[in-house]
Amino acid sequence: MPRPHIEPFVDRDVSFKRLRLPGFGRGMHYKVLSLDTESGACSLTVRFDAGYRRPPGMSYSEMELFILAGSISYGDVTYGKGNYFFVPPGVAMPAMTSERGAEALLFYNYGEPSFLESDEDHSEALRDQLIIVDAYEGLQWRIADFVRPSVAPGCMVKLLRSDPLTHAHSLLYCMTPNYWQDNISYHDCAEESYHIYGTSSMMQFGDLPTGGYFWRPAWINHGAFASELGVLGFGRTDSTLHNYFHFNPWSTPEENRQRAAAQLRRYKPNLYEWIRSPDGHNHPHDFEHPGYDYDSGVEMDHEHRHEDGQPHSHGKKARSRRRSTRA
């Protein structure tokens, strides 16, 4: 997901534009928060006019939706603010309506926004991965014990989804009033956040108010930071969130990457040495997921070549099973 670093961005500073893509119908508006110009994957703030309706259908890309205000109905069930949806590619949702209008965050993770009218799932859709949860009323706050080392006390989370293969996270988080953390962090994953309510202050990037957003690639220093009155936010990562803490505000992304690799070499010396050894066939290959493509992040076969010069492939057949159902 080669999206540029965007921080800070405040969606209240820009106007909604009318969405004119095929299948989405009339009455849908958007603001771009971040965009992968190669794949079309994007994060959007969207507004549905009162009376908006769309037939049953599916997307070719993994899609996430979080309702910020108003309500959206899928079939006979109406969902209010705080409801979160993870819809795998090819899973057909019932007809969608918004009787009185709604605003939401909308994410297409591995391709451009797409909609195909259908009352049936695609043959390769993974319906068991569909998630619908009321993040406000249906979950309790918990400490972020899956983030190591942990953030300062006072930052709580509601984990909405963790990708079973990459451990990419989608979560709701909050900072208590007078929250502060005095060190600097960076990660080896991309990190994304939208402020539903509240302002935090970051040493490098200033204030991030309500409607504030960032897409932060790996290795970018951030912190110290604080919030006087507290924050409610929606956050995502594209793999495991590991906090590389330090106190050097001048370190560069390349120095941060080198430091992370040095840590990995100390923590997992055997694995590190094997991965970097020039034996000609040393890239990761998981017998549990033989078709997983480490370049594209999808399960699909592809022919490739190592230093032995022999073209070959690992999967059984060409297909994209997990994140994209496009034929």
Ligand SMILES: [Fe+2]
């Ligand atoms: Fe972070």
